[in-house]
Amino acid sequence: MEHLINQNVRNITISGIRQFFHLVQQFDDIISLTIGQPDFPTPDHVKESAKKGIDEDFTTYTHNAGFFELREAACQFVHKKYQLEYDPHDEVIVTIGASQAIDITLRTILEPGVEVLLPGPVYPGYEPIIRLCGGQPVHIDTTNNGFKLTASLIERHLTNKTRCIILPYPSNPTGVSLTEDELKEIANLIRGKNIFILSDEIYSELTYSQKHTSIGQFLREQTIVINGLSKSHSMTGWRIGFLFAPKTLAKHILKVHQYNVSCASSISQKAAYEALTAGENDAEKMAVEYKKRLHYVYDRLHHLGIQVIKPDGAFYLFPSIHQFQQSSFDFALELAREARVAVVPGSAFSPYGEGFIRLSYAYSFEQLEEALNRLETYISKKRKLI
């Protein structure tokens, strides 16, 4: 019966990150730097509020867009932090992680034949959805542009089929973000055109080198801002994301959301309310820790003679392995087998990720130190062989 499966579904594959994660599980004593998930527990007060929610029978469906106080808290949060103006009545949707926000946005705005511009390398969560909608992903090579998708690069790839531009910043896998000026330039280029911006800001609270700015501030009418609690509050398993869009757009996205999931989990919504109100600055403590780790890993890579761009945020480094003249998959597999360190091959992040590996530093200092010691020994042996 497999021949009856939708052709678009047959054409997509499981994410390369997960595939590689499963592949390296077979090696014992391996240190894995593969997964993009905070290593801190969810803050205690957030966990307590969820328990209270259960005890108080907050266990039924909520409004499709999320319970009102939470929507209000979400709007206040992005207003206070990023000067965004959204109406809690009809311009915000509480979603099942940022993933579902991406899905319902793309399914609302895409049609067969349209093109979606996105940076390369890029998080692998967008391309399959674009393809399921019959759209054409157009990756733009950012490797010679400091991994930044800037206005001039975008301009060269615009066609009359371009429907959407995906901007993830800070970026997974590179950690690079966009500055206020760079975002303004993109906004000026796109303003008035029949093009949407999907602005994935899931790492906004984990920005180290500059204050995070949202393009929603400059191009509100054409932008869908996506954020969530997975990374900022170490809540990946609670599955809470947020989508902000002008009401003319949000009302259509809400229909897709309603028929897709009805609403996000009521208990997780309770926890989210606590996170955004009493815990609005919870990410700060984690960000301080990530920043220390970033400097440590960056310095060690630098010392090893490995080229790497210093990230602005998130918890990834994306070093170049061009000097070893191997595909990123072969390099990562050999590293796992011989040195017992797991990283993600850059090719998991579009063809433009080839020649790089992604290292996550959402791991303890001890794990990072041991992983880098192993990497150092492995690389010095490898250099002698080249």
Ligand SMILES: Cc1ncc(COP(=O)(O)O)c(C=O)c1O
């Ligand atoms: C750039 C980016 N967007 C979205 C997501 C999905 O986030 P969530 O777990 O909230 O669905 C991730 C997860 O790694 C990500 O890196």
